[in-house]
Amino acid sequence: MSASELAHQGIKHTELTDFMGAEIHGVDLNVPISDEDFTALRRLLADYSLLLLRGQDVSPESQISFSRRFGELEEHVLQDFCLDGHPEIFVVSNIIENGKHIGAYGGSKEYHSDLAYIESPSLGSVFYCLECTEVGGETSFISMYAVHDALPKKRREWLMQQKAVFDYPWNHEIRNAHRPPLSPEQIANTPPVMHPCVRTHPETGRRASFFSPIWIRNFEGMTEEESQPILDELCEFAMRPEFTYTHKWQPGDILIWDNRSSMHKANPFDEENGRRLMHRTTICGDRPYLDG
Ligand SMILES: O=C(O)CCC(=O)C(=O)O
Numbered sequence: 001m002s003a004s005e006l007a008h009q010g011i012k013h014t015e016l017t018d019f020m021g022a023e024i025h026g027v028d029l030n031v032p033i034s035d036e037d038f039t040a041l042r043r044l045l046a047d048y049s050l051l052l053l054r055g056q057d058v059s060p061e062s063q064i065s066f067s068r069r070f071g072e073l074e075e076h077v078l079q080d081f082c083l084d085g086h087p088e089i090f091v092v093s094n095i096i097e098n099g100k101h102i103g104a105y106g107g108s109k110e111y112h113s114d115l116a117y118i119e120s121p122s123l124g125s126v127f128y129c130l131e132c133t134e135v136g137g138e139t140s141f142i143s144m145y146a147v148h149d150a151l152p153k154k155r156r157e158w159l160m161q162q163k164a165v166f167d168y169p170w171n172h173e174i175r176n177a178h179r180p181p182l183s184p185e186q187i188a189n190t191p192p193v194m195h196p197c198v199r200t201h202p203e204t205g206r207r208a209s210f211f212s213p214i215w216i217r218n219f220e221g222m223t224e225e226e227s228q229p230i231l232d233e234l235c236e237f238a239m240r241p242e243f244t245y246t247h248k249w250q251p252g253d254i255l256i257w258d259n260r261s262s263m264h265k266a267n268p269f270d271e272e273n274g275r276r277l278m279h280r281t282t283i284c285g286d287r288p289y290l291d292g
């Protein structure tokens with residue numbers, strides 16, 4: 001059954017762009033969703049990579065129980081930034097309370113797919129906006145289905161043969177020097193992992209590019225020096241406007257993104273004077289693979 005046939009079972013949607021994203025209408029996440037509607041929602045996510053629900057007012061409990069319908073939830077390696085009493089909610093915020101940052105701050109300004117640096121990266125994330133600024137602080141997305149389809153044939157075929165080393169501690173050291181250093185335990189929990197650079201989406205069967213400007217240290221069998229210029233070229237291609245959607249937030253917006261077929265990044269805002277507060281739940285995923 002196609003996504004739009006399923007959608008007629010009760011979930012209404014409109015497309016955000018012609019290559020990714022669908023806005024879902026008439027769903028209140030505080031009200032339990034039927035299995036049928038949830039199946040439709042899940043299929044829309046797999047097809048469109050990004051779902052938008054506006055005007056939501058959800059408690060941490062509702063966000064967690066809705067997110068759990070997609071699968072088990074992750075508890076982030078940076079435990080300091082999880083919501084008190086709700087380790088499944090990762091707080092993304094610039095807000096300081098009692099002299100302490102309440103959430104992850106100043107990061108994620110480069111494209112990535114969440115938890116791509118672990119063996120079984122996240123399936124998707126549910127991101128709820130509680131506070132945002134009038135200007136800046138948008139989140140931008142890239143459709144990695146669209147990137148895969150549009151890459152020059154030679155590069156696409158080359159990439160399908162590649163695996164890459166994703167290395168979280170290496171990246172933390174070079175890019176997140178503003179955050180506390182990782183503890184020996186956090187380092188031990190995130191050893192480098194190897195993933196295919198093109199992956200088959202397990203629900204749609206479509207192929208999507210799988211690389212990111214952060215965390216990839218090198219391609220298999222290549223040095224960092226050989227790998228980084230190719231990665232730069234790939235990322236420059238992926239960041240073309242024709243694959244990119246930028247979401248301007250309003251409080252009450254929820255975006256659900258599929259980490260298996262998209263990348264995202266935060267855009268800058270006035271972190272000194274503005275307040276931005278987001279709650280993320282992160283759904284566990286499977287090991288990336290490429291078939292065929
Ligand atoms: O703050 C944002 O807009 C995105 C943050 C992010 O990358 C994440 O929470 O996964």
Ligand SMILES: [Fe+2]
Binds near residue numbers: 108112113264
């Ligand atoms: Fe992210």
